[in-house]
Amino acid sequence: MRSRHPFRRATALALAAAVTLLTGCSGGGSDDAPRGWIADTYQRGSGSNVYLDAQDRPSLVADEIDDQSSAEDRITSEDQIFLKYDDDIVAISPNSPQGSRIEIEDYRRGVQRWHNHVGHRWSSSQSDNFRGGGPGSGK
Numbered sequence: 001m002r003s004r005h006p007f008r009r010a011t012a013l014a015l016a017a018a019v020t021l022l023t024g025c026s027g028g029g030s031d032d033a034p035r036g037w038i039a040d041t042y043q044r045g046s047g048s049n050v051y052l053d054a055q056d057r058p059s060l061v062a063d064e065i066d067d068q069s070s071a072e073d074r075i076t077s078e079d080q081i082f083l084k085y086d087d088d089i090v091a092i093s094p095n096s097p098q099g100s101r102i103e104i105e106d107y108r109r110g111v112q113r114w115h116n117h118v119g120h121r122w123s124s125s126q127s128d129n130f131r132g133g134g135p136g137s138g139k
Contacts, residue, residue, distance in 0.1 A: 033085045034069035035104055041068075042102055051102040058092040061100040065090060077117035082110075084122060089114065 041064075042051035053061050062081040066074065071083035071090075083090040089110030095101040105113055111124045 033088045034065050034090065035088065037068050038065065038090070038102060038104065045101060047103075049104040051104075052095055052099060053102065054095075054099040056100055058094055058100045061102060062090075062092045065092070065102075073122070075118050075121060080114075080117060082114060082118050084118075089118070089122075 038051055042053055044050070045052045056064075058079065058081050059076075062074070062083060065071075066083060069085070071085060073084040075082045075084075080091060080093040083092075085107075087107050089105050089107055091103045091105070091110070091114060093101050093103075108124055111118055111122050115124075
C-alpha cells in the first residue's frame with residue numbers, strides 16, 4: 001500500500017534526521033567537563049570554583065581528574081598543572097602546607113587568567129582551533 005501523503009512522510013523523515021544530526025553535533029552540557037565529579041570528590045575551598053585535596057600533590061590530583069574525564073590537553077608550568085576541556089580549564093596547584101588547590105574556570109576566562117602559563121598553546125577563542133574541512137591551505 002502506497003502512502004497518500006508522500007510529502008508529509010518525506011518532511012517527517014527530514015525533520016527527524018535534522019534533529020538527530022543537531023543533537024549529535026551540539027556542544028550542550030559537555031559530559032567531558034569534570035565539574036560535577038570534582039565537586040563530589042574534593043572538599044570545597046574558598047570561592048565557588050575552588051576545591052582542595054588535603055594530601056595529594058598536584059600531579060596525582062591532575063591524573064585522578066584526567067582519568068575520570070579525559071582532558072583535551074595538559075600543560076605543566078612551574079608547579080601548576082592545567083587541564084583543558086571543551087568549555088573549562090582546570091588548574092591544579094600546590095596548597096600550603098600540603099595537598100592541592102583545584103580551580104575551575106570557564107575556558108575563555110581561564111586562558112585570560114593563566115595566560116602566562118597556557119597562552120603559548122591555547123587560544124583565548126575556542127573557535128580558533130577549528131580549521132575547516134574544505135580545500136585550501138592553513139590546515
